[in-house]
Amino acid sequence: xxxxxxxxxxxxxxxxxxxxxxxxxxxxxxxxxxxxxxxxxxxxxxxxxxxxxxxxxxxxxxxxxxxxxxxxxxxxxxxxxxxxxxxxxxxxxxxxxxxxxxxxxxxxxxxxxxxxxxxxxxxxxxxxxxxxxxxxxxxxxxxxxxxxxxxxxxxxxxxxxxxxxxxxxxxxxxxxxxxxxxxxxxxxxxxxxxxxxxxxxxxxxxxxxxxxxxxxxxxxxxxxxxxxxxxxxxxxxxxxxxxxxxxxxxxxxxxxxxxxxxxxxxxxxxxxxxxxxxxxxxxxxxxxxxxxxxxxxxxxxxxxxxxxxxxxxxxxxxxxxxxxxxxxxxxxxxxxxxxxxxxxxxxxxxxxxxxxxxxxxxxxxxxxxxxxxxxxxxxxxxxxxxxxxxxxxxxxxxxxxxxxxxxxxx
Amino acid sequence: xxxxxxxxxxxxxxxxxxxxxxxxxxxxxxxxxxxxxxxxxxxxxxxxxxxxxxxxxxxxxxxxxxxxxxxxxxxxxxxxxxxxxxxxxxxxxxxxxxxxxxxxxxxxxxxxxxxxxxxxxxxxxxxxxxxxxxxxxxxxxxxxxxxxxxxxxxxxxxxxxxxxxxxxxxxxxxxxxxxxxxxxxxxxxxxxxxxxxxxxxxxxxxxxxxxxxxxxxxxxxxxxxxxxxxxxxxxx
Numbered sequence: 158x159x160x161x162x163x164x165x166x167x168x169x170x171x172x173x174x175x176x177x178x179x180x181x182x183x184x185x186x187x188x189x190x191x192x193x194x195x196x197x198x199x200x201x202x203x204x205x206x207x208x209x210x211x212x213x214x215x216x217x218x219x220x221x222x223x224x225x226x227x228x229x230x231x232x233x234x235x236x237x238x239x240x241x242x243x244x245x246x247x248x249x250x251x252x253x254x255x256x257x258x259x260x261x262x263x264x265x266x267x268x269x270x271x272x273x274x275x276x277x278x279x280x281x282x283x284x285x286x287x288x289x290x291x292x293x294x295x296x297x298x299x300x301x302x303x304x305x306x307x308x309x310x311x312x313x314x315x316x317x318x319x320x321x322x323x324x325x326x327x328x329x330x331x332x333x334x335x336x337x338x339x340x341x342x343x344x345x346x347x348x349x350x351x352x353x354x355x356x357x358x359x360x361x362x363x364x365x366x367x368x369x370x371x372x373x374x375x376x377x378x379x380x381x382x383x384x385x386x387x388x389x390x391x392x393x394x395x396x397x398x399x400x401x402x403x404x405x406x407x408x409x410x411x412x413x414x415x416x417x418x419x420x421x422x423x424x425x426x427x428x429x430x431x432x433x434x435x436x437x438x439x440x441x442x443x444x445x446x447x448x449x450x451x452x453x454x455x456x457x458x459x460x461x462x463x464x465x466x467x468x469x470x471x472x473x474x475x476x477x478x479x480x481x482x483x484x485x486x487x488x489x490x491x492x493x494x495x496x497x498x499x500x501x502x503x504x505x506x507x508x509x510x511x512x513x514x515x516x517x518x519x520x521x522x523x524x525x526x527x528x529x530x531x532x533x534x535x536x537x538x539x540x541x542x543x544x545x546x547x548x549x550x551x552x553x554x555x556x557x558x559x560x561x562x563x564x565x566x567x
Numbered sequence: 568x569x570x571x572x573x574x575x576x577x578x579x580x581x582x583x584x585x586x587x588x589x590x591x592x593x594x595x596x597x598x599x600x601x602x603x604x605x606x607x608x609x610x611x612x613x614x615x616x617x618x619x620x621x622x623x624x625x626x627x628x629x630x631x632x633x634x635x636x637x638x639x640x641x642x643x644x645x646x647x648x649x650x651x652x653x654x655x656x657x658x659x660x661x662x663x664x665x666x667x668x669x670x671x672x673x674x675x676x677x678x679x680x681x682x683x684x685x686x687x688x689x690x691x692x693x694x695x696x697x698x699x700x701x702x703x704x705x706x707x708x709x710x711x712x713x714x715x716x717x718x719x720x721x722x723x724x725x726x727x728x729x730x731x732x733x734x735x736x737x738x739x740x741x742x743x744x745x746x747x748x749x750x751x752x753x754x755x756x757x758x759x760x761x762x763x764x765x766x767x768x769x770x771x772x773x774x775x776x777x778x779x780x781x782x783x784x785x786x787x788x789x790x791x792x793x794x795x796x797x798x799x800x801x802x803x
Contacts, residue, residue: 175583182579447576477710485769487719495648497604501597502656504589532753 161441163504166466169459178454178516180346184521187349191525195401199306206282206363207301209291211355212242214292215251215425217407222255224295229302233341237261238278243268248292264354271358272381287365289357291384294406295323303402304362311558316393317344317353317361318402319526325408328538329415332546333408335519335539341400342522348398352445354453356396360404367394377432380425387433390445400525416550423457423554430454431558441556455552464548512540599655605653605667608646612674620681643678646671646719647730651713659702669737675729676739682727694723694778697757698730701750708766711756715769723779 158363184191207225212220219238237260241249255261266277286308290296299316309314319341325334347353356363361382371392377384389396409415430437430450437454439446515558519539520530586801633647639734643760650671698716705754718726733753743749752764758775773779 171583171587173581174586178582178586179575179579182575182582478710481714484714495599499597499654500592500656503587503590507591508588508770510586510590 166463166504167507169455169463170504170511172452172455172459174507174510174514176245176448176456176520179448179509179516180343181345181351181514181517184342186517187346190349191400193397194307197306198307199302202231202234202288202307203308204284205230205286205288205301206278206482207224207235207237207360208275208278208382209237209290209292210238210242210271210278210358211248211292212268212271212274213244213246213304215244219251220252220294220295221292222261222291225290226255226258226260227298230305232260235301236282238264238281240264240266240274242266242271242274243474264294268335270379272376273379276373279365280371281338283365285365286461287363287368288360289358290360291402293305294320294359294404296360297403297405300360300402300404301362304360304399307399308362308364310397312395312438313369313397314389314401315356315361315396317348317356317396318359318401318404319344319398319400320357320359320404320406321513321526322403322408325535329408329412330410331535332542333415334536335405335533335535336537336543338522338526338528339515339519339539340522341526342423342518344398345400345418345525347449348396348400350444350449351395352394352443352449353398354386354389354390354445354449355383356389357380357382358386359406360402371476377487379421380426380429381430382433383425383429383506387436389483390442391433391436396504401527414479415554419547419550420553420557422440423551425556425558426453427457429560442469457555458543461548461552461555464545470539515540531540533549570712572624582768601649601653601657602663602667605649609650609667609670609674612643612646615675616677616681643675643727643729646674654702656792665735668732668735669739672731672735672737672739675731676743678727679729693775694726694782695758696726696728696772697735697743697747698728699753699755699757701733703734706753709754712756715767715772716756719769719772719779723782725782726779743776 209218209225211219214221214493216431222237222239229237237255239252239255239261241252241264248383249265252263256263256483262281265279265283266274275289286305296318304316304318307313311544320337321341322330322334322337325331363385366387367385371385371388371394374381375384436442436446437450440556442450469528516532516536519536520532522531523536524530592731650664650668653661653667657664659665679697682695698712700713704707708800713730720726720728725768731743731752733744733749733755745763749755749762750764753765754764756763756767756772758772761775763775767775775783
């Protein structure tokens with residue numbers, strides 16, 4: 158029998174496992190579709206404008222533009238619009254070095270937020286497709302071709318790429334690498350299930366008619382990329398994922414920077430879901446309304462609860478050890494290893510199973526992103542630390558949401 | 568949503584439920600194995616006890632040299648550790664755990680009485696501590712006292728600690744409470760005929776039982792002799 162105190166963690170674990178099993182089954186069902194998508198070749202090269210909004214990005218923007226100029230795509234079909242959103246550093250001077258390039262257009266405006274920079278860019282273009290690329294991200298040479306081929310399907314209105322961490326070295330960057338690899342798997346499945354709920358600034362492409370019909374980007378709690386995706390989903394506009402289009406992004410290098418970024422994302426997600434709450438548990442919106450959005454909300458609460466549960470147990474264990482140390486000092490009890498004392502309660506077994514399914518998702522994500530299925534250090538660090546890190550920023554985001562305390566985007 | 572979409576939800580629900588059911592089954596199976604393990608130890612103790620009783624009967628006919636006084640203590644220590652774990656994991660109110668605990672208490676009392684008689688008849692150095700605790704959450708120091716007694720038992724293998732749950736609803740416990748006129752002030756330890764209430768540190772217990780220091784000195788002396796013999800043999 159389960160104790161009353163253990164019912165809630167069991168419910169959260171059931172939900173997490175249900176969701177993971179759902180994704181894994183979707184993956185096994187769709188392997189052929191994924192393979193076909195990957196081997197499909199372009200039939201046409203529509204005109205594309207890539208918008209690069211920047212605010213104080215002097216260190217990375219040049220590399221971002223250079224990577225766009227190196228794209229394997231007909232030059233006369235692609236233009237780059239760089240919008241300086243009133244940077245206070247040397248960003249504008251840096252982007253001016255590209256002024257003479259025939260594919261590049263430079264725009265400068267007063268600071269008004271990322272969405273205003275993007276909307277200015279949209280208003281200055283008339284191409285069939287419009288892409289966005291954050292000034293801290295770089296694209297692989299074939300990224301655009303890989304994305305564009307998804308638009309061969311006339312029902313696809315936007316496509317997001319597979320985002321990877323650029324050159325991860327530290328433990329923190331490696332944790333994020335595993336997280337992004339897992340994201341590649343999850344978003345691919347979301348693409349198949351038509352439940353993508355974010356079109357990241359790291360090289361998502363839209364048909365221009367999306368903006369003509371639905372309007373431009375909104376401030377949307379500093380997460381305009383989530384809002385536009387939810388707005389599209391609410392109007393049944395299909396968003397696809399191109400898992401073979403690689404885009405590299407620079408990971409936050411410090412815990413503080415990562416914390417700040419994730420508080421903003423989680424806060425933005427919570428607020429946007431609140432704005433689009435009519436989609437929750439609404440079968441009109443398919444898997445998004447029934448499964449992925451409600452699960453995302455439950456997982457936010459579940460992550461905080463489970464982390465609290467584990468931390469409290471660990472503190473109790475530690476306190477017990479301290480009392481023992483104070484009472485009898487240090488000393489090896491000499492107890493032999495006996496299976497009798499292995500914890501075989503249902504909760505640790507289920508946590509172990511959930512970690513195993515997470516591992517399955519991680520290695521498949523790694524494979525989808527072009528890597529090998531061999532478990533790596535990134536995965537180890539992720540499994541060890543992520544579950545304790547994420548609840549910290551989730552808690553802060555929940556707190557901010559409750560008080561409607563907006564998080565800054567820079 | 569198309570009907571195959573709903574079928575998938577049901578299918579995933581079934582798979583997840585099967586995983587949960589498997590986890591619960593593994594957990595139940597291992598708990599049953601644990602109880603079986605404790606029961607097998609009980610059986611062994613019961614057999615040892617019978618052997619001990621027979622030895623005691625023989626004592627009337629034979630000399631004290633024929634008595635082996637080590638039959639039960641180690642088994643009792645082992646079952647004590649396992650019972651503590653079972654209480655924590657299966658629950659203090661688990662009927663099986665309660666049954667095992669009662670059985671264990673009987674075994675402890677029988678061992679205590681037998682060893683006491685061996686002590687009187689054979690004048691052997693047998694040292695006992697009777698320990699009364701509560702795990703109802705009303706005795707903060709009981710856990711600490713448990714650490715001290717376990718530590719002492721590891722240091723002095725000759726020491727026998729018989730621990731009893733003061734709140735166990737069992738006639739033997741009530742009888743012990745009556746015999747020793749025990750108050751409900753826990754932890755309580757009985758050394759010889761004296762009852763000591765409240766937490767007693769390792770040093771305090773060692774002070775109350777001077778024989779422990781003597782035993783330690785004897786063991787150290789024997790160890791030194793053994794070491795010097797080994798060194799002499801190596802030199803040869």
